[in-house]
Amino acid sequence: MRIQIYGAGMAGSYLYELLSQRGYDVRIYDVRSKPDCRCAWGIAYTEAKELYSKVGVNLDDYVLAKPKEIVINDKIVLRNKNLYIFDRKRLLEDLWKDFELEKGDGDVVVDATGCARAILPKIENDAIYCTVQYIERHNLDENIYVQMRKTGYAWAFPLGDRWHIGAGDLTYERALELIDQLRRVYDIPEVERVCECRAKIRMLPPSKCKPIVHGNVYGVGEAIGCVSGGGEGNAPSLRCAYLFYECLEAGELHDYEKRVLEEFWWIEEEHKFLYAVQNDKKLTALRLLPKVVSIESKRSVHQSVRDIKNLLNLLR
Numbered sequence: 556m557r558i559q560i561y562g563a564g565m566a567g568s569y570l571y572e573l574l575s576q577r578g579y580d581v582r583i584y585d586v587r588s589k590p591d592c593r594c595a596w597g598i599a600y601t602e603a604k605e606l607y608s609k610v611g612v613n614l615d616d617y618v619l620a621k622p623k624e625i626v627i628n629d630k631i632v633l634r635n636k637n638l639y640i641f642d643r644k645r646l647l648e649d650l651w652k653d654f655e656l657e658k659g660d661g662d663v664v665v666d667a668t669g670c671a672r673a674i675l676p677k678i679e680n681d682a683i684y685c686t687v688q689y690i691e692r693h694n695l696d697e698n699i700y701v702q703m704r705k706t707g708y709a710w711a712f713p714l715g716d717r718w719h720i721g722a723g724d725l726t727y728e729r730a731l732e733l734i735d736q737l738r739r740v741y742d743i744p745e746v747e748r749v750c751e752c753r754a755k756i757r758m759l760p761p762s763k764c765k766p767i768v769h770g771n772v773y774g775v776g777e778a779i780g781c782v783s784g785g786g787e788g789n790a791p792s793l794r795c796a797y798l799f800y801e802c803l804e805a806g807e808l809h810d811y812e813k814r815v816l817e818e819f820w821w822i823e824e825e826h827k828f829l830y831a832v833q834n835d836k837k838l839t840a841l842r843l844l845p846k847v848v849s850i851e852s853k854r855s856v857h858q859s860v861r862d863i864k865n866l867l868n869l870l871r
């Protein structure tokens with residue numbers, strides 16, 4: 556059986572390693588000639604470390620920082636538990652050394668093209684948010700700084716000697732507004748940029764990204780909505796790739812869509828919460844709140860129901 560992967564980002568390059576190291580006939584293709592984005596990114600450390608260890612990658616070799624606190628709107632301070640900043644570009648570059656990009660027919664085709672979702676049919680009512688990002692030099696305490704509103708947020712992530720400043724919202728203009736707010740609130744001056752770029756992110760859970768499987772094409776990662784309500788898609792994309800590998804190995808690809816929907820129940824809950832907050836459905840938001848707090852306290856950042864209630868009050 557020949558497997559053709561489209562997209563060599565987080566999910567595709569990891570899946571390639573899983574399959575090629577276990578003797579599968581697999582090829583991978585990307586529209587880019589080198590990995591995208593010069594940024595380093597946040598990742599749910601424990602899960603990603605365990606997943607990467609299955610292909611002989613030590614995530615610790617790529618960790619740039621473990622910020623102590625997440626400061627939101629300069630009013631709420633949460634203790635960071637498991638959110639590490641890693642050098643995503645260097646990690647992808649190292650994985651890309653293991654393959655030549657090539658495409659052709661596959662008995663099984665994987666759409667790991669992220670936001671582009673280039674192979675699977677398009678999603679009706681897709682929800683694509685716009686992001687703007689810069690790398691700059693600043694001298695700040697090593698925390699994550701966030702400026703949030705209902706539809707998006709701006710962030711400042713430490714990258715060792717540099718900072719990743721960015722924002723995501725419904726439009727580029729709104730993202731730029733958020734970056735301005737972030738600068739004002741945390742006194743982060745506009746300085747010369749080391750680099751800058753724009754990108755997009757899909758903010759829909761897997762149940763809203765059907766079809767997940769179409770004929771012999773299987774969606775993996777952000778292409779099928781493996782991104783949390785807070786925009787966390789790195790570890791979920793790896794998890795999704797591993798799930799695909801497990802189904803393939805067990806001869807149970809027919810179960811893949813069901814397994815994806817089961818695995819990412821927590822992403823579904825987070826998106827329901829987000830939808831309720833954005834649409835002023837207060838009772839639904841309050842009902843979902845303890846669940847979302849519990850999910851995120853386990854995976855990334857310590858928080859309490861009170862912290863998030865305070866945050867919701869700030870977003871009014």
Ligand SMILES: Cc1cc2nc3c(=O)[nH]c(=O)nc-3n(C[C@H](O)[C@H](O)[C@H](O)COP(=O)(O)OP(=O)(O)OC[C@H]3O[C@@H](n4cnc5c(N)ncnc54)[C@H](O)[C@@H]3O)c2cc1C
Pocket residue numbers: 561562563564565566567584585586587590591596597598599667668669670671672673686687688721754755756775776777778781782786787788789790792
């Ligand atoms: C600005 C920004 C900040 C983010 N910050 C975080 C963060 O801090 N933490 C976190 O967990 N997540 C973050 N995310 C989300 C996370 O980056 C993605 O969800 C994750 O990378 C998805 O992995 P993927 O493999 O599915 O897609 P990607 O990693 O996006 O890879 C998709 C690949 O497909 C390729 N491609 C596109 N079209 C085609 C085509 N037609 N044929 C072949 N290849 C194609 C692309 O070039 C790319 O290499 C962020 C996203 C953005 C935009």
